[in-house]
Amino acid sequence: MKLDSTGYIIGFAAVVCLVASVFVSGSAVALKDKQDENKLLDQQKKVLTVSGLITDENQSGSNDDEVSDLTPEVVRGFFADGKVSPQLVPMPGFDGNCDALDVNTYDVRKAAKDPALSYEPGENEAKVSSVANCSLVYNVTTPEGERVIVPIRGPGLWSTLRGYLAVDKADGNTVKGLIFYEHAETPGLGGEVDNSRWRGLWAGRKVYDGDTVSLAVKKGQAGTAAEDPYSVDGLSGATLTSNGVTKAISFWLGPQGFGPFMQSVR
Ligand SMILES: Cc1cc2nc3c(=O)[nH]c(=O)nc-3n(C[C@H](O)[C@H](O)[C@H](O)COP(=O)(O)O)c2cc1C
Incomplete structure (x- = not known):
């Protein structure tokens, strides 16, 4: 098949699309649990912020008081204790x-x-x-x-x-x-x-x-x-x-x- 034929170009584009879509949907499925976990973590941070237990600055970790390292463990700690x-x-x-x-x-x-x-x-x-x-x-x-x-x-x-x-x-x-x-x-x-x-x-x-x-x-x-x-x-x-x-x-x-x-x- 000639590399500049219409059939080759369409076939090549189709294979690239297929590989890319498998890669994108595979990543979306593989990362779903992580995304859900991060969404929940963000919601928990919002609960802490609106309650006044942490500040907006704490959320981005830029403050240097006791909860500046707002790791998932620190956030969950507020709920666990x-x-x-x-x-x-x-x-x-x-x-x-x-x-x-x-x-x-x-x-x-x-x-x-x-x-x-x-x-x-x-x-x-x-x-x-x-x-x-x-x-x-x-x-x-x-x-x-x-x-x-x-x-x-x-x-x-x-x-x-x-x-x-x-x-x-x-x-x-x-x-x-x-x-x-x-x-x-x-x-x-x-x-x-x-x-x-x-x-x-x-x-x-x-x-x-x-x-x-x-x-x-x-x-x-x-x-x-x-x-x-x-x-x-x-x-x-x-x-x-x-x-x-x-x-x-x-x-x-x-x-x-x-x-x-x-x-x-x-
Ligand atoms: C591109 C664009 C984005 C807009 N985004 C919002 C928006 O997020 N929230 C909102 O209430 N109005 C938004 N508006 C304006 C609304 O269409 C509407 O004009 C406005 O709510 C009226 O508010 P005002 O009486 O305070 O001017 C947007 C308008 C444009 C053109």
Whole structure:
């Protein structure tokens, strides 16, 4: 066969594509466990950060205090020694209990996709189409007090925002922090949900006014936590992402989400 014939060129390209695709899919399969492990580790770091047990700098290992070497062992240590304890909560649309489940191996994300382990919550602004019967919160002991870390998810412009809201367990109402561990919003616009200055605005705000979730990201600037406890500054040029954060909090802290559980905390 001539090396410059059409058949040879197409055949050669097909073989290169085949070899490359086998290599890429092989690596994806081989590295899946490692990727899942790293994803879990990142989520655990976010729980520690939003609780105030480590700082943003600790996450990248650039601080030189006691947890500067934030190895997987150090992170897991917080969970193993009971400073962070996960708890399974039966959600409002489920009338069973979660006692038989192993909190350490339970995969809430998988459960939410399984019709046998989840339910449809009905119309809601956060566009949540499925809620796991049993969902996971974290109880955290910090030197400043007890926190409950509630998972939230809601619609951004391009993606579903997934994160955690830390609430003071002393009153079940005062926010201690907000963090997102997954989203695909535009860097510099919706991606500013990760900006530590903006995240710093959340501490001290209140979730509930009576029994109603009143905390919201407003368009424009909010006052201080003391004078404007139910509002947080909007992200400029990113009203859709800002609204998604509000919707996520309203749903997950409200009656269709962890509202009844939070009422028991209060
Ligand atoms: C390329 C591009 C990326 C954008 N990314 C976001 C985003 O991540 N989040 C968001 O809310 N709005 C984003 N917007 C802007 C929205 O389309 C919309 O204009 C904006 O949310 C309105 O916010 P504003 O009222 O604060 O201007 C983007 C717009 C463009 C053109």
